[in-house]
Each structure stands twice: as C-alpha cells, then as structure tokens.
Amino acid sequence: MTEGRTPIVALTWQQVRYQNCLFWRTPVAAFFTIAFPLMFLLLFSVLFGTEEFEITGRGMFSVAQFYAPALAVFAAASATYTNIGVGTAIARDEGVLKRFRGTPLPPWTYVAGRIGSGVWIAFIATVVMMTVGVVAFNVNIESSKLPAALVTFVVGAACFAALGLALAAASPTGDSAPAVANATILPLAFVSDVFIAMDNPPDWLTAVGNFFPLKHFVRAFQDAFHPLVESPGFEFDHLAVMAVWGVVGTLLALKFFTWEPRESASGRRRRRRRTGGSEPSGSE
Amino acid sequence: MSAIRVRGLVKTYGAVDAVRGIDLTIEPGEVFALLGPNGAGKTTTVEILEGHRQRNAGEVEVLGVDPATAGRGFRERIGIVLQTSGIDRELTVRESLLLYGALYPRRRPADEVIEITGLSEKAEARIKTLSGGQRRRVDLALGIVGDPDLIFLDEPTTGFDPSARRKSWELISNLRSLGKTILLTTHYMDEAQHLADRVAVIAGGVIVAEGTPDTLGGRRDGGATVAFRLPAAGRPPAPFDVPAGADGFVRVEVKDLAATLHGLTEWALREKAALDGLTVTRPSLEDVYLQLTREAEGD
DSSP states (O other): OBOSOOOHHHHHHHHHHHHHHHHHTOHHHHIIIIIHHHHHHHHHHHHHOSOOEEETTTEEEOTHHHHHHHHHHHHHHIIIIIHHHHHHHHHHHTTHHHHHHTSSOOHHHHHHHHHHHHHHHHHHHHHHHHHHHHHHHOOOOOGGGHHHHHHHHHHHHHHHHHHHHHHHHHOSSTTTHHHHHHHHHHHHHHHTTSSOOOSSOOHHHHHHHHHSHHHHHHHHHHHTTOTTSOTTOOOHHHHHHHHHHHHHHHHHHHHHOOSSOOOOHHHHHHHHHHTTTTOOOSOO | OOSEEEEEEEEEETTEEEEEEEEEEEOTTOEEEEEOOTTSSHHHHHHHHHTSSOOSEEEEEETTBOTTTOOHHHHTSEEEEOSSOOOOTTSBHHHHHHHHHTTOTTBOOHHHHHHHTTOGGGTTSBGGGSOHHHHHHHHHHHHHTTOOSEEEEESTTTTOOHHHHHHHHHHHHHHHHTTOEEEEEESOHHHHHHHOSEEEEEETTEEEEEEOTTTGGGTTSSOEEEEEEOOSSSOOOTTSOSOOOTTSEEEEEESSHHHHHHHHHHHHHHHTOOOTTOEEEOOOHHHHHHHHHHHHHTO
C-alpha cells in the first residue's frame, strides 16, 4: 500500500506518456502522421525535380526549400488536429473518458495529456520532415530564423490541438470522427498552399484559405526557411490569426465537450426494442 | 454516519421519470444489492451516487458528501465498476493498473491486485487480446486498485461462466471482510443471495421491497408450496382435496405449514398412502423478485 497523492506534475507527465504510448501502438495513426507526409515529399521531388536554382545573392536552392516546410506544417496539423480529435472522440465513445471521470484524476490533466502528446508528436513529425529535407533535398536552415520557426510551430500546434478538441466535441460518434477530420483538413490543405501553391486562384478560394488558420501556419513556417525573408522572420499577423482560431477552438471544445459516450443510432434502436417501444429510458 | 443516505431521489429524462422518489440507507461495511429489471432505474440511481449524473430532486449523501458537487477527495475514496467498460485496448493489464493506481493516494500494488483478480497469467497481455470475462476482471481490478472505502459494482459478473462467477464472488466476499462497503446491482438472484447483507428491489423507479435476502417480500412468513403425487386411492384432506395437475401432482400453497402438513401426514398414515415425491418449497428469492416486479408493472 502506498500513501500520498501523486504530485500533479507527475500525473500530467504520466498522461502525456500514456497518450504517446497509445499513439505509437496504433500503427495506422503513426503511419498517417509521420510517413504519409514524407511520401508527399518524395512524390514532389519526383514531380518537381531536385535541380537547384540560383537566387541572386542568396545562393543555390531546391524547390524542397519551400514545400518541405509546408509538408512539415501539414504533418504537425494532422498530429494535433486529427490525432487529438479522433483519439478523444473514440476514447469518449469507448467509455474511457467516463471511467477517468469517476477517478480522482483532475479532468484538465487528461486534456493536458492529449495536447502535450499531440504537440510532441507534431514536433517529431516536423523535425523528421525537415531533417529529411536537409539531408536528402539540400534544404537550407538559417539558425538565426530557428526561433521564429519554433515559435510558429508552438502557436500553430497549440491552435490545431485546440481545434482537435473542438473536433472531438463536435463529432457525433467516435466512428464518424476520422471522416469529419479528413473532410475538413484535406480540402483545407489544398486551399492553404500545403501541396501546391496555385497560380492565380479565384479570389474566393484565396479568401477561404486566408480565413482558416492552416494557410497562416504554412506561410509563417515557410517564411522561417524562405531565402528572401530576413531574420528573425517572425510573422506576427499570421501568428495572431492562429491564436484567434486557438481561442475559438478552445471555446467550442468547452461548450460541447462531454465525458459520457454518445449513443449511436444502433444503440437507440436496441433500447427501443428492449423496452418494447413504450418506455424510452435513458437510464440503462 | 451511514455510507450512503438517500431521501426522495428523483431523476427525469425529458418526460420520462427514471427514478421516482427513492429512499436508501446503506451502513459502512454492508454489502447491499439493488435488484430490478432493465430500465427500472438501477443504473441511474447508482450513477447519481457515483457523481456521474445530476439529480432533479432529493437529498443524497455518500461518504458524508453530496456526490453532485464532490471533488477529488470523494473520488479517492470510491471505486467504480461501470456496466460498460472502457479501457484502452493497446495497454497491457499491468500498465492499466499502474496508470489508474497512480491516481489514488492509497493505491494497492499492481501485482497484488492482478493476483487477487486472477489475472496473473494475463498481466503482460494487451487488453484487446482478453476475453469478455477477463476484461470484466480488469474492470474489477481497476475498481479496487485505489483501495476504496466504498465500491460500486454495476452488474459485475454479467456474461461470466459459473466458475468465473464463483471466483468473483470470493473476491467480493474478501472485500467485505476488509470492511469495505459495496453497492451491487445484479440480475442474478443467486448472486444477491450469496453476497448481499441486504437487498432492495427497484421497479418502475421506486423501491418496492427491501430486506435481507432471506426475509425479502415475506419469505420467512411461513408460507410454502407443498406438492406430492396424488395417491391412486383416497382423497386427501383439505386444503389438499384439489385436482392434480397434468403431471399427477397436487400443488398447494399453504400459510400455516406445520399444522397443514400434520393433517396431511396423519391422513397418509391412516390410509397407508405413500406420499410419493413430497416436497415443501419456500419461495425462492427469484420467485419473490418476479412477483414483486410483476406487481410493480401492474400485470
């Protein structure tokens, strides 16, 4: 028998490690977060070639200098938004959240574990992407702009973590969460210059891209590696948009988050049959 | 101070009254079983006591506090085994116990809990590889890892085979001998009979009977069913002078058992009638339960 409360810091750390452990034990999540964006990097290098071109006064650069940061942002956004949203919605529907709610675990500690783990995995995905970019595609990193890259990463990852919690709260069931996640993040990626920077897109498409936070994440992070952007390279207008979306996500999550599993349509049918249709009861 | 004290508890879901005025008192160290059909309000009641749901009216005190507003200190003293389990499939049994154990100030060693719940062979197995019964034992293990004073067990052995059920009963009996208070809901009358100090039958959102498993619904009032094969010759005395059933047996419910039975055996000796297959049956807990819930449903 052990006496004494586990310190709150240790509990939070344990929650982060627990979520990390679950992530790495779910190969499909690890694949889509880490390997999938890397495949785009390889694909783009085949499509666009790896030849270098000269930027006057700055030296030689490859196209990967621009799309590696964009894909790193995409990886970071799916590590936070998709993983946190889908994972939390599934945990809710499986009754894991309800079980924790009946224990002394302070509820925010669970949420902190989700966010901490999501941001950590996003960090790994980003570092992997940029490292492959540097090693295989000659991406150039200026150390004087790394603080800007790091700050952009932290603000962007926090923003998409908050939106992930909002996604979990908004998803009617755990089963539907991946669909909702993909149906939102993928189209958004196309209008946010993640895959291809469009020449002369229609105005409304630009407007949609500017409205949502992903494009601002991409631009701010790209600029931290852009040869023509002077150090320190902070893009406060982009950071501000992400911060606002982070607050919006947090508010939505707070409003709609539940710890109880949501009943699926099939569950309601089962119940009606069992009670003979006359006595709908939410109790058992 | 009582472990649980409930007065006039009411819970409605929209227009449906799930719980319609329940009073309940459970003393420390008691094993109390709540019996009732599906939809009777068992789980709703228990979840209000656990702090999972808010009530509409009534007074509730669990371990001296109101679970609706109680915080971490309250949850450190209770253990909950929910009806539907949610454990992360990718964790091992031991990892789950370490994860949840760390939440309690007075935690039991994971290995000890694994052993007493009979999961030693599965300690390193991932949850997803366990059978339904084994998962239920993990639920039980997680419910007691924090060494709680009060344990809620919502249908703890549903879906168990008989030997697994016996083992769980032993475990629950051991918890009782440690002085834990246990509130149990179950469908199984033998489970209530075996484990509970007191039982209450809940139907239609109210408690229709309460007592010990042996006295519930007047089981000790002397009433019994007397049955025997009707002898070929002769006619037994009242109240046994009724037509036999299709199987040739006379079956009569009697109130004053000793006197009535005396009348019957005296007649049998005199007539030299063998009372083949004579049985005297007290109503089982199940009989009483079925009758009580039938009455409550107005059949």
